[in-house]
Amino acid sequence: MTIFTAEHRQLMQMLHPGRHQEYSDVLTSLGSFMEKELLPLSPKLDSGDEPIDRPRSALFAQGMSLIPFPAQYGGLGLPFSVYAMAVELLGTADASVALSVEIHNAVAEGVLRFGSEPQRERYLGPMITGRRLASFALTEPASGSDAGNMATTAEKRAGEYVVNGSKMFITNAGEANVYLVFAKTSKGPSCFLLEPPSAGLKFGAELKKLGMRGSKTREVIFSDCRIPEENLVGEEGKGADYAKAILHGARIVVAALNVGISQLAYDKALAYARQRHAFGRTISDFQLVREKIADTKTGINAGRLLYLYASRIKELGGDYSSEASQAKVFATEMSLKACDDAIQIHGGYGYTTEDIHRHWRDARLLTIGEGTSEVLRMLISRRELARAQ
Numbered sequence: 001m002t003i004f005t006a007e008h009r010q011l012m013q014m015l016h017p018g019r020h021q022e023y024s025d026v027l028t029s030l031g032s033f034m035e036k037e038l039l040p041l042s043p044k045l046d047s048g049d050e051p052i053d054r055p056r057s058a059l060f061a062q063g064m065s066l067i068p069f070p071a072q073y074g075g076l077g078l079p080f081s082v083y084a085m086a087v088e089l090l091g092t093a094d095a096s097v098a099l100s101v102e103i104h105n106a107v108a109e110g111v112l113r114f115g116s117e118p119q120r121e122r123y124l125g126p127m128i129t130g131r132r133l134a135s136f137a138l139t140e141p142a143s144g145s146d147a148g149n150m151a152t153t154a155e156k157r158a159g160e161y162v163v164n165g166s167k168m169f170i171t172n173a174g175e176a177n178v179y180l181v182f183a184k185t186s187k188g189p190s191c192f193l194l195e196p197p198s199a200g201l202k203f204g205a206e207l208k209k210l211g212m213r214g215s216k217t218r219e220v221i222f223s224d225c226r227i228p229e230e231n232l233v234g235e236e237g238k239g240a241d242y243a244k245a246i247l248h249g250a251r252i253v254v255a256a257l258n259v260g261i262s263q264l265a266y267d268k269a270l271a272y273a274r275q276r277h278a279f280g281r282t283i284s285d286f287q288l289v290r291e292k293i294a295d296t297k298t299g300i301n302a303g304r305l306l307y308l309y310a311s312r313i314k315e316l317g318g319d320y321s322s323e324a325s326q327a328k329v330f331a332t333e334m335s336l337k338a339c340d341d342a343i344q345i346h347g348g349y350g351y352t353t354e355d356i357h358r359h360w361r362d363a364r365l366l367t368i369g370e371g372t373s374e375v376l377r378m379l380i381s382r383r384e385l386a387r388a389q
């Protein structure tokens, strides 16, 4: 199996005619690392027999997080579409590592876009080289889709903010050494960088999940947790805008991650269909099995084009909020069907083999996380109605 395929290479050539060789070299090198070092570990990450830290650190050492960040901070300064495709490859190698890393990188993008120069200097370099792991703390026990309605507060007192409340379902929590925390000040939702250890910062027990089991998810609890004034990101009261902007970019990447998961499920289903016999033939001879193959392949290609389209608008400086959400809604729903069809093609072995059904379990998160399909359909329709005016 080759994770970075001739199809990926051709798309890079179409998107970036002048520099596709350079970008393809980066993706080839990352893809072969993922294939050798991550893909074989993936079942163990799912079962809990292999902790995520070592493979994730090895991936950082390969430069995964350097791709979209400016050279000024130690990054490679490559287009977002190259980064999104790298996340697709990572989704094929291991979905849990991909989730952990894409959230980490989304925080880095937030620091780049909304942080002060001293904050960028302190956090960005260490984050994109993987010396610091980041976590994005927005969702609360009583507010997810309606995140602007947060209950966590940050009260300004003598040169610092005192934070009280809690954040729910936070990826990388407990392992991360920098948290992008959203809390309400007197001016509304605001955004802060928090470095543990910090008095008043605690973590809940690791949550047991249906899928994405290699990544860690915990509650984060603040009890009079103090954050220095200089760790306010941007302006007080602008936190909701920053969260939305960060999530638009992250949705493109989540779409790519789902294309990656689907690709592996499809490859396994195709190989199985070609060797499993029923009624004296291979099951790939049956039209109804072929229909699944045709639909999955079409869905993967469509999902890939959608996330690359949204990436390209982002690279060119356009408004990509609707396209990012379209890519996420389509790719995450396509992925559930692709992984379900892969189980169906494997018959009883699909239902009983972890290494087949875990793709569906992993994919299941992403019609929920980083904007549910329902909420994103609202966003898309609102944006398109406004564009039509």
Ligand SMILES: Cc1cc2nc3c(=O)[nH]c(=O)nc-3n(C[C@H](O)[C@H](O)[C@H](O)COP(=O)(O)OP(=O)(O)OC[C@H]3O[C@@H](n4cnc5c(N)ncnc54)[C@H](O)[C@@H]3O)c2cc1C
Pocket (backbone or CB within 6 Å): 103, 135, 136, 137, 138, 139, 142, 143, 144, 145, 146, 168, 169, 170, 171, 172, 209, 212, 217, 365, 368, 369, 370, 371, 372, 373, 374, 375, 378
């Ligand atoms: C494994 C995992 C990892 C996560 N990682 C992070 C993280 O790192 N950081 C972070 O901040 N959050 C994280 N989340 C939280 C995730 O983003 C939220 O779960 C998600 O945004 C949905 O919020 P909710 O769970 O509160 O559901 P709710 O918002 O309560 O939604 C429940 C249901 O109601 C529907 N609904 C809500 N409003 C509307 C509406 N207006 N119209 C129609 N339907 C509606 C939703 O679509 C959904 O089906 C994670 C979640 C999980 C499970």
